[in-house]
Amino acid sequence: MKPERNNVSLSVLEEKAKFIRTETVRLSRIAGAGHYSSTFSCAELLATLYYDQMRLEPGQPQWPERDRFVMSKGHAAIGLYPVLADLGFFDPSELDTYTRLGSSYGDHPDMKKVKGIDFSSGSLGHGLSIGVGMALAARMTQRDYRTYVMLGDGELSEGQIWEAANSAGHFGLQNLVAIVDRNGLSIDGHTEDIMTVEPMEDRFAAFGWEVQRIDGHDLNAVREAFARLPSGRDGRPQVIIADTVKGRGVAHMEMSLDWHVGNLVGEDYDAVMAELEAGLKPFEPESIV
Numbered sequence: 001m002k003p004e005r006n007n008v009s010l011s012v013l014e015e016k017a018k019f020i021r022t023e024t025v026r027l028s029r030i031a032g033a034g035h036y037s038s039t040f041s042c043a044e045l046l047a048t049l050y051y052d053q054m055r056l057e058p059g060q061p062q063w064p065e066r067d068r069f070v071m072s073k074g075h076a077a078i079g080l081y082p083v084l085a086d087l088g089f090f091d092p093s094e095l096d097t098y099t100r101l102g103s104s105y106g107d108h109p110d111m112k113k114v115k116g117i118d119f120s121s122g123s124l125g126h127g128l129s130i131g132v133g134m135a136l137a138a139r140m141t142q143r144d145y146r147t148y149v150m151l152g153d154g155e156l157s158e159g160q161i162w163e164a165a166n167s168a169g170h171f172g173l174q175n176l177v178a179i180v181d182r183n184g185l186s187i188d189g190h191t192e193d194i195m196t197v198e199p200m201e202d203r204f205a206a207f208g209w210e211v212q213r214i215d216g217h218d219l220n221a222v223r224e225a226f227a228r229l230p231s232g233r234d235g236r237p238q239v240i241i242a243d244t245v246k247g248r249g250v251a252h253m254e255m256s257l258d259w260h261v262g263n264l265v266g267e268d269y270d271a272v273m274a275e276l277e278a279g280l281k282p283f284e285p286e287s288i289v
Contacts, residue, residue, distance in 0.1 A: 008052050013219050014279070016047035016083075021249050021276045023082035023095075028262075029269060031099040031107070037247035037259040039079035041183040041216070042150060045242055048222045049148060049179075050083045058088035061115040067145050068134045070119045072127020073152035073181065074108040081105055081114070089116035125158030127151060128178060132164050135176035139233045146229075148177045154186030157195035162207070165237075169208025174235030178209075181216065183246035187260045204239045216242025217280070245283050249276050254283060 020043040028034025050056075054067040071077055078098075085092040097103035104113035108122030119130050131149035138145055155161060168176050180200065188194055197203075201211045212228065214221040225240050246260075247253030250272050264272055 010219050010223075013044070013047050013051060013223075016051050016086075017043040017219075018249075018276060018279065019086070020046055020079045020082060022273060024079045025264060025269070025272055025276065027078050027081070027095060027098045029264065030096065033261055033263045034078055035075045035107075035261055036250070036264075037185075037253050037256070038073065038152070038181075038183070039076045040248045040250065040253065041244040041246045042073075042076055042181045042242075043079060043248070044217050044219055044222055045150065045179055045181065045244075046079060046083060048219060048226065050087065052223060053226045054148070055145065056087065056116075058084075058116070061089060064141075065143060065145055068118045068131075068147040070127045070131050070134070070147070070149040071109060071117075071121050072130075072149055072155060073124065074120075074122035074127075076150075076152075076181075077107070077109040077117075077121075080109065080117075084114070084116040087116075090114070124152065124155035125160045127155075128161050128164035128168075131176055131178070132167050132171070132173060135168070135173040135233075135237075136171060138175055139173075144175075144231075144233070146175050146177055148179060150179045150181060152186070153180055153182045153184065153191050153197055153200075154188075154194070156180070156197040156200075157191075162203075165204060165207040165209065168237040172208075172234050173237045174230055175233045176237045177229060178204075178237070178239040180239065180241045181244055182241050183244045185246045185255065185257065185260070189257060200241050204241075208236055209239045210236040211239050211241065213241040213243065216244035217248055217283075248283065249280055251275070251281070251284070255285075 024039045057063040098105045109117040111117045111120045131147045134147040253259040
């Protein structure tokens with residue numbers, strides 16, 4: 001069975017990316033803090049994956065032919081939960097308990113508690129290794145699903161990532177797709193100041209990967225990158241390096257080191273929600289702080 005993809009309009013994807021951002025803000029208020037900027041940077045990527053690309057059956061979360069997704073940067077789960085609820089994996093009202101005592105929905109995803117979560121991620125650097133295992137399992141069971149792994153660029157300094165990258169190239173896992181959210185920042189500062197990860201294309205290519213690099217906020221570019229992915233299990237593993245803006249969508253958060261984790265209340269909350277509802281405005285690089 002070959003994966004059947006969706007074909008939704010760009011306007012729908014824009015609305016879903018906006019939905020991911022506004023729900024992130026809403027859920028953060030319930031929790032008292034949240035990972036705004038790390039989730040905003042991957043909103044277009046998540047929207048395109050889940051509403052246009054992946055093969056899923058929300059009524060059958062363990063459907064063997066489903067595409068797999070590993071959120072290696074598990075702190076962005078706050079943006080994934082609303083998508084899963086919107087698709088019908090669970091009742092959206094359950095998210096009103098986000099991070100509350102006894103809730104299934106924590107700061108990082110738990111595959112034993114949340115329908116639609118394929119891996120309990122959060123400890124950075126592990127996700128690509130899990131993806132390699134899932135892709136190998138597809139080959140062993142003769143299934144045609146793809147495994148997608150979303151990586152933060154900060155976790156690329158973990159040695160385990162590159163061991164997994166080497167393994168994927170060695171085994172020829174064409175059904176494995178890594179997506180790097182290349183927003184340039186981590187909680188400790190600019191990635192290139194902490195541990196350089198460039199030239200990223202050359203590094204993945206050296207391990208035998210097929211590389212695409214795109215604007216991760218351009219929905220046309222994101223969708224076209226997914227459309228170029230080859231079908232089949234055997235060949236070169238695939239990586240999409242998505243250049244993004246941390247905090248994209250809220251001007252004072254964009255490329256700011258202050259909003260990896262934060263809390264919005266009162267007028268600040270209302271202002272950010274209004275800004276997000278108005279849609280993305282051109283990014284102004286000179287606003288970087």
